[in-house]
Amino acid sequence: MSSTINLNGKPDYIIALAKDLRLRNRSERTVKGYVYSMLRMVKALKKHPNRCSLKEITDYLCEMISEGKYSFNTYKQNVCAIRYYYNHILGRKKEIANIPYPKREITNSVILSKDEVFRLLAAIKCPNVRLMACIAYACGLRHSEIRNLKHNDIDRSRMRLLIHLGKGKKSREVQMPHSILTRLEDHYRKYSSKMGVFFFR
Numbered sequence: 001m002s003s004t005i006n007l008n009g010k011p012d013y014i015i016a017l018a019k020d021l022r023l024r025n026r027s028e029r030t031v032k033g034y035v036y037s038m039l040r041m042v043k044a045l046k047k048h049p050n051r052c053s054l055k056e057i058t059d060y061l062c063e064m065i066s067e068g069k070y071s072f073n074t075y076k077q078n079v080c081a082i083r084y085y086y087n088h089i090l091g092r093k094k095e096i097a098n099i100p101y102p103k104r105e106i107t108n109s110v111i112l113s114k115d116e117v118f119r120l121l122a123a124i125k126c127p128n129v130r131l132m133a134c135i136a137y138a139c140g141l142r143h144s145e146i147r148n149l150k151h152n153d154i155d156r157s158r159m160r161l162l163i164h165l166g167k168g169k170k171s172r173e174v175q176m177p178h179s180i181l182t183r184l185e186d187h188y189r190k191y192s193s194k195m196g197v198f199f200f201r
Contacts, residue, residue, distance in 0.1 A: 005028065005032050010035075013089070016089050017084075018031050018034075020088055021084075034077070037081035038082070038085060041057070054098060057086075064078065072105065075102055082096070134183065135149075139161055140174060148165075150198055154181065156181065159175065159178065161176045184199060187199060
């Protein structure tokens with residue numbers, strides 16, 4: 001779970017943005033991402049976002065692309081943050097609609113063979129990290145979802161893991177191999193006195 005961002009001393013536009021996002025029940029990860037995206041733009045343009053013109057904003061985004069220093073996800077998050085701020089905070093929806101969402105480049109995925117996966121997992125020295133990697137691979141969980149796994153999230157009768165408030169604050173169930181159940185139970189017996197209800201905290 002992402003820690004809450006501290007708004008003490010932050011400028012008025014950041015406080016307004018963060019409050020609006022939280023009122024709409026957006027995740028704290030989204031709040032952080034949008035806040036840092038707006039701070040990055042203000043630092044680059046050297047002016048309050050309320051006084052930025054559409055041309056200045058689009059020039060800034062074009063420069064982000066041309067510099068080649070930012071990943072697709074970082075650039076997309078900046079676009080989403082800017083569109084959100086000018087739409088929901090300033091009410092400049094029609095104007096900001098001229099800034100398009102970026103189109104992801106289609107690339108071929110790298111698919112590892114079973115032997116390559118086994119060797120990759122075996123190369124992880126820390127037992128806890130290796131177990132987390134095994135769960136991610138076998139069950140398709142994100143890092144934050146694994147970190148938030150509790151002992152009572154295991155449905156042993158159906159061999160499933162219960163994921164609470166995953167991405168988008170949505171809950172779901174995933175199938176769990178018996179080998180993962182065995183490893184989780186061993187891990188819990190070994191470390192339960194230190195970690196309480198969570199497996200990996």
